[in-house]
Amino acid sequence: MPTTRLDAIDRRILAALQRDARLTNVQLAEEVNLSPSPCLRRVRQLEAAGLIRGYHAELDRGGVGLGLTVFVGIKVERHHEAQANAFREAVAALPEVVSAHLVSGESDFLLQVVVADLAAYERFLTGTLLRLPGVSDIRSNFAIQTVKEHGPLPLARREDDAPEASPGRGP
Amino acid sequence: MPTTRLDAIDRRILAALQRDARLTNVQLAEEVNLSPSPCLRRVRQLEAAGLIRGYHAELDRGGVGLGLTVFVGIKVERHHEAQANAFREAVAALPEVVSAHLVSGESDFLLQVVVADLAAYERFLTGTLLRLPGVSDIRSNFAIQTVKEHGPLPLARREDDAPEASPGRGP
DNA sequence: CTATAGTTGGCAGAAGATGCCAATGAAGAA
DNA sequence: TTCTTCATTGGCATCTTCTGCCAACTATAG
Known part of the structure; x- marks a missing residue:
């Protein structure tokens, strides 16, 4: 519901x-x-519009x-809609999974998993991931x-995004 | 410099x-x-200790x-240390790259790239990524x-992490 | 039991948050 | 051009929060 397009001030906020x-x-x-x-x-408006989804430390x-951070590629068997939803929900509910995407390419899903160490990952892999419904292949890539991490989103900047005092409105 | 180990209150903070x-x-x-x-x-202390690296919307x-979010696997030619550093710094400086890791497995680097649309990605790929020094292969997996995204880190909880009022210290 | 170190809670002045209202600026109609 | 309308701004007043300082408390060691 982008009622109003973002202007320069919104982008700077x-x-x-x-x-x-x-x-x-x-x-x-x-x-x-x-x-x-x-x-x-404006901040409240951006929050209400859903553009700001939250604030995190x-x-x-x-x-x-x-x-230990691990990028995990998972292939799943061809499945029904219900089964697919079950898989997604199960993955999303795992605390060790920081992010999960359905992706194109070799794997069907790409997960970012965070654990204490290799032993913890071994437990997580064999005890949890491999037991998820419909999993046919798992490939683990260790970070x-x-x-670079948590880089800011590159907000499109238009010509009017002057970094210094705007001329039209003095104090 | 974890001077003091995290206690239950720190973890809850x-x-x-x-x-x-x-x-x-x-x-x-x-x-x-x-x-x-x-x-x-305690918050100030956690910040000073580097445990809290920042606060982001x-x-x-x-x-x-x-x-459009794209996970990009990049293979680089065997290179000298200086060349490797140049590649890493170049990647880290790209605004479209939200995260970048050196990983094990098929690719050497795994990037998360954020762009407006496929056309923008095409420009970024041919105009920027493919021109980075030492790149030998690029594989693009589209989200x-x-x-799940921005999931919280699973902070280890010990037995003393009671979610309600701590018994030892009444008001 | 006493001494010591670390942590807590409360207090007070300073700073920030936030609803309300008049004024300003922009866009369109006449 | 001039007037009307509408959205947005800045300032003000009040309430909440922030934050440094100090005394009291808990736990540990001797």
Whole structure:
């Protein structure tokens, strides 16, 4: 329901909150060259429109004892709709699964799995993943190094996204 | 530098902020059964220790015009250290690349790329990815459906993580 | 039992959040 | 061009929250 298309200020608000969700409304307003009132109103509107789906703390995986990230490709047998839904729901409900997508290519599903170590992954693989309904093949690719993570979405910037004070509205 | 191991309250703080980073310190304190002062102190400590790496708004990809997510497997030629670093830095600097990992298995790198549509991906692939230094093979897997995304990290819960009022400290 | 270190809760001043209203600016009609 | 209408803004007032400081409490070691 994008009632109104995003304007430059909305995009800057989204970019700022994507970078730092704990920004004070006052700080945010200053950053986008608005006074606090309309700034807060826009944020609420973006939230209500579903454009902002939530605010999350990004944790250090190693620091909380989750040292192993695995990308898991899963092939499933041709199945009925009900069976497919069951598989998806089962996968989504697993705490170790951080993300899961139906993808084109060799695998049907691509999961990102986070566990403490190789032993934990072995347990998760044999005790959980391999027992999911309809699984025909599983391929595990271990993350050896993280080059980039939680990168911000590249918000389209139009010509009017001036990073400094907008000329049309002085204080 | 995990000076002190995480206790149950720390884990609950992390879990809560992972779920909702905009929680008020008062709300957070209430949720973890502390008064605001020590709660805030713990949060600051977790931030300083690097366990909390940041706070980010989660945006609706479709809503901001980024309707296509692609998982890109890249093979690179055997290269020197300097060349490898150049590749990693180049990849990390690309706005369309949301995450990038060095992985085991068929590909050397696995990227998650976010673009507006197929045309934009075609431009990105031919204009940028294929021109990166040392690339020998690229395999693009398109996300057809998102089953789960931005799932919270499964914080290890010990026996003392009682979800209700802690017995040892009444108000 | 005493001493010590670490943690908690409460308090107070400062800062931020947020609803309300008049004013400003833009777009369209006449 | 001028007037009308509508959406959006900025400022204000009030309430909530933030956050540093201090005394009290708990647990551990001696």
